[in-house]
Amino acid sequence: MIYFILISLSISEIYAKEKQSIINRIIKPFSAPTALGTLFSLQEKDEYAAIAVVFTCNHCPFANLYTDRLNAFYQEYLPKGVLLIAINPMDSVLYEDETLSNMKIKALKDNFLFPYLQDADQSIAKAFSADFTPQVYLLQKRHSTWNIVYKGIIDDNGKSPEKARKYLHEATDSLILKRPIKEQIVESFGCKIIYRN
Amino acid sequence: MRSILFLFSCLFSAYLSAQTYNSLWIPDTLSGSNITLTIKDTFAQLRATGNQTITGGINNSQFWGPTIFINKGDTVHMNVLNKLNDSTTIHWHGMHLPAVMDGGPHQVIPPGTLWQPYWKVTNNAATYWYHPHLHEMTLEHLSKGIGGFIIVKDAEESALALPRTYGIDDIPLMLTSRRYNNANQFVVQNVAYGDYLLVNGTRDPEITLPKQIVRLRILNAEIERAYNFGFSDNRKFYIIANDGGLLDKPVQVSKLLVAVGERYEILVDLSNDNVGSSINLMSYNANQPFGFPGGEPAAQGNFGSLLNNKDFNCLRINIGQSTNSPITSIPTSLISNQFINSAEATVNRSINVKGGVPGNPTPFNFNDKVFDINRIDNTVNLNAIEKWTITNSNVFGHTFHIHDVQFKLVARNGNTNAVGLHEQGWKDVLYLPRNENATFIAKFDDYADPIHPFMYHCHFSNHEDDGMMGQFVVNNPSSITDNIPDESQYILFPNPASDMIFIKDTGIEIYYITIVNSLGKSVMMLPQPEIHKGISIAHLPKGMYYMQIMDAATKTTITKQFSK
Numbered sequence: 001m002i003y004f005i006l007i008s009l010s011i012s013e014i015y016a017k018e019k020q021s022i023i024n025r026i027i028k029p030f031s032a033p034t035a036l037g038t039l040f041s042l043q044e045k046d047e048y049a050a051i052a053v054v055f056t057c058n059h060c061p062f063a064n065l066y067t068d069r070l071n072a073f074y075q076e077y078l079p080k081g082v083l084l085i086a087i088n089p090m091d092s093v094l095y096e097d098e099t100l101s102n103m104k105i106k107a108l109k110d111n112f113l114f115p116y117l118q119d120a121d122q123s124i125a126k127a128f129s130a131d132f133t134p135q136v137y138l139l140q141k142r143h144s145t146w147n148i149v150y151k152g153i154i155d156d157n158g159k160s161p162e163k164a165r166k167y168l169h170e171a172t173d174s175l176i177l178k179r180p181i182k183e184q185i186v187e188s189f190g191c192k193i194i195y196r197n
Numbered sequence: 198m199r200s201i202l203f204l205f206s207c208l209f210s211a212y213l214s215a216q217t218y219n220s221l222w223i224p225d226t227l228s229g230s231n232i233t234l235t236i237k238d239t240f241a242q243l244r245a246t247g248n249q250t251i252t253g254g255i256n257n258s259q260f261w262g263p264t265i266f267i268n269k270g271d272t273v274h275m276n277v278l279n280k281l282n283d284s285t286t287i288h289w290h291g292m293h294l295p296a297v298m299d300g301g302p303h304q305v306i307p308p309g310t311l312w313q314p315y316w317k318v319t320n321n322a323a324t325y326w327y328h329p330h331l332h333e334m335t336l337e338h339l340s341k342g343i344g345g346f347i348i349v350k351d352a353e354e355s356a357l358a359l360p361r362t363y364g365i366d367d368i369p370l371m372l373t374s375r376r377y378n379n380a381n382q383f384v385v386q387n388v389a390y391g392d393y394l395l396v397n398g399t400r401d402p403e404i405t406l407p408k409q410i411v412r413l414r415i416l417n418a419e420i421e422r423a424y425n426f427g428f429s430d431n432r433k434f435y436i437i438a439n440d441g442g443l444l445d446k447p448v449q450v451s452k453l454l455v456a457v458g459e460r461y462e463i464l465v466d467l468s469n470d471n472v473g474s475s476i477n478l479m480s481y482n483a484n485q486p487f488g489f490p491g492g493e494p495a496a497q498g499n500f501g502s503l504l505n506n507k508d509f510n511c512l513r514i515n516i517g518q519s520t521n522s523p524i525t526s527i528p529t530s531l532i533s534n535q536f537i538n539s540a541e542a543t544v545n546r547s548i549n550v551k552g553g554v555p556g557n558p559t560p561f562n563f564n565d566k567v568f569d570i571n572r573i574d575n576t577v578n579l580n581a582i583e584k585w586t587i588t589n590s591n592v593f594g595h596t597f598h599i600h601d602v603q604f605k606l607v608a609r610n611g612n613t614n615a616v617g618l619h620e621q622g623w624k625d626v627l628y629l630p631r632n633e634n635a636t637f638i639a640k641f642d643d644y645a646d647p648i649h650p651f652m653y654h655c656h657f658s659n660h661e662d663d664g665m666m667g668q669f670v671v672n673n674p675s676s677i678t679d680n681i682p683d684e685s686q687y688i689l690f691p692n693p694a695s696d697m698i699f700i701k702d703t704g705i706e707i708y709y710i711t712i713v714n715s716l717g718k719s720v721m722m723l724p725q726p727e728i729h730k731g732i733s734i735a736h737l738p739k740g741m742y743y744m745q746i747m748d749a750a751t752k753t754t755i756t757k758q759f760s761k
Binding site for chain 2: 062090091093153156158190193
């Protein structure tokens with residue numbers, strides 16, 4: 001029992017530290033090429049109140065379960081002033097499946113409604129401290145800065161969306177309604193992002 | 198009082214009958230001389246409810262890969278494609294093969310790279326396995342379920358009247374357990390034991406087996422836990438094979454201790470059971486002596502587990518109709534093993550378990566040396582017969598595994614009579630209880646390589662990752678050093694190439710070829726390639742490539758360019 005308490009405490013401490021380090025972090029403006037050949041620039045998205053940034057990739061089978069849900073989120077929340085973008089942080093030199101040309105094939109095949117950005121030098125993922133695909137961050141527009149207000153999972157059941165608790169929806173709804181987000185850090189998992197250096 | 202007992206009995210019976218089981222998954226099979234394993238990220242529904250667990254699959258599997266059938270005497274070519282977004286290795290556990298093909302920590306396969314080892318199978322018919330062996334990552338990769346069985350067949354085994362219809366009366370059982378976090382993901386840090394048993398990746402498994410003699414191939418693929426197997430009705434069963442081959446004759450037992458990495462094949466006689474009845478394959482792990490892996494009483498924490506110090510069910514066996522050609526008797530004898538005579542050993546080595554003492558930061562290790570991938574700990578001469586004594590004057594039990602060879606356990610605590618009847622055959626893993634030592638002899642033949650080492654290590658993956666591992670090279674003292682080849686001696690043709698590329702045979706023996714694309718990323722790794730057959734590059738995209746060629750004599754690498 002003592003062990004259990006110690007472990008619980010240490011896990012709580014880890015989350016407290018992560019929360020302190022992640023939540024409210026300012027994400028500096030970035031720009032990156034999209035799979036369809038355009039350039040996405042955060043600086044040009046001032047019209048949105050929030051942006052859901054999903055780190056995902058081409059090859060990860062667990063991340064691939066979420067395509068339809070991301071499209072649905074995009075359609076549901078865009079009219080509410082929330083944009084969804086996806087970023088591929090995988091090292092495309094190491095992993096050929098993740099090249100920009102393969103991202104284009106995937107975006108067209110899966111009918112991505114949202115921009116699918118390539119983080120070629122992994123600098124955007126590093127700025128977020130992203131760990132896995134899929135992993136989602138919710139950015140809130142505060143005057144002239146974008147701040148992280150949620151880091152975690154999209155929902156808690158990859159294969160059975162109907163059974164899932166929709167963490168990203170909950171956080172986004174709270175933000176829109178100007179209520180506190182109950183769970184700002186939710187443990188994520190998936191395919192590990194391997195950083196080049 | 199009697200009525201209370203009756204009520205309790207009824208409730209307990211109701212509980213038992215309400216227990217639901219899942220059909221034991223039997224891995225797919227691969228056979229032939231050309232085997233392809235594609236390792237990839239995937240996920241599996243391992244818990245009854247909630248989210249899926251991130252796992253590692255091989256080919257079409259989600260947790261543990263296909264069973265590979267190979268024949269003694271055949272040359273097998275493995276095509277291991279790493280589609281993980283992480284480097285890994287695949288070790289052919291128990292196989293006798295060149296060190297450069299062995300898949301230990303030195304044969305790192307980067308993501309997207311095809312590794313093509315091959316070797317002539319000289320192992321006896323038995324149950325072997327393959328699994329990752331990347332230093333400091335073995336526990337994590339093994340936890341994902343990357344691995345599978347290798348079943349070697351040979352003429353001697355085939356001539357015996359033994360069950361061998363895979364999945365029907367010859368059943369592979371890979372036992373392991375996992376701990377999950379709140380999101381149903383594997384816990385891989387500070388964990389020695391899982392809380393939930395998985396047999397072939399199936400939780401609460403059941404199988405219907407025919408009313409006849411059946412064969413179970415048991416592999417302990419745990420992190421640390423040992424299993425003390427027996428049946429719920431305490432019936433006797435028969436051990437017929439150890440890690441590296443059949444025993445001389447079946448050994449009748451009612452309990453069998455299987456430690457991490459060990460394999461045992463057993464025969465179980467179901468011919469007197471009623472069709473429709475059931476028995477359980479159990480592990481009787483309660484009240485084991487201190488140091489038994491999994492005997493610790495705690496239910497949580499680094500060394501605790503919900504399965505610790507308990508007797509628990511491993512497999513529900515339902516009795517079904519017999520097959521058309523059932524095996525109906527236990528053989529009285531199996532094969533005539535020709536073991537090495539202890540007196541032939543010319544070198545004695547002592548390996549002592551050190552470190553791991555609570556409060557001391559030095560991890561478990563051998564001879565006070567934590568593993569260093571750049572340090573060769575032992576040099577063994579080609580064809581030497583050596584006697585190794587592993588001593589564990591330490592705080593806990595371990596298992597000891599050595600690559601390259603199958604050994605003969607000749608003594609425990611210096612006593613030749615103390616070697617268990619169940620461990621009389623060829624082995625590559627031994628259980629080493631605390632305050633004991635074990636002695637084996639082995640012959641290190643066929644494969645000398647002065648730079649590429651074989652490993653020996655504790656097969657507890659957490660101990661191995663922490664440095665309880667050493668490495669030895671097999672040296673051929675009579676080998677001669679050649680002149681360093683120059684660039685002009687390697688001629689690639691055709692260049693540009695399409696499906697195949699060749700190297701003109703100028704008499705230089707090639708040790709290793711790595712093909713690198715124009716971005717500097719390795720795409721193919723070919724240990725000791727059969728260059729007269731050419732190299733298939735059909736799967737590579739068009740572009741410029743660099744072939745890094747290392748010769749066998751001087752280990753000098755020369756790079757040649759080609760295009761496709």
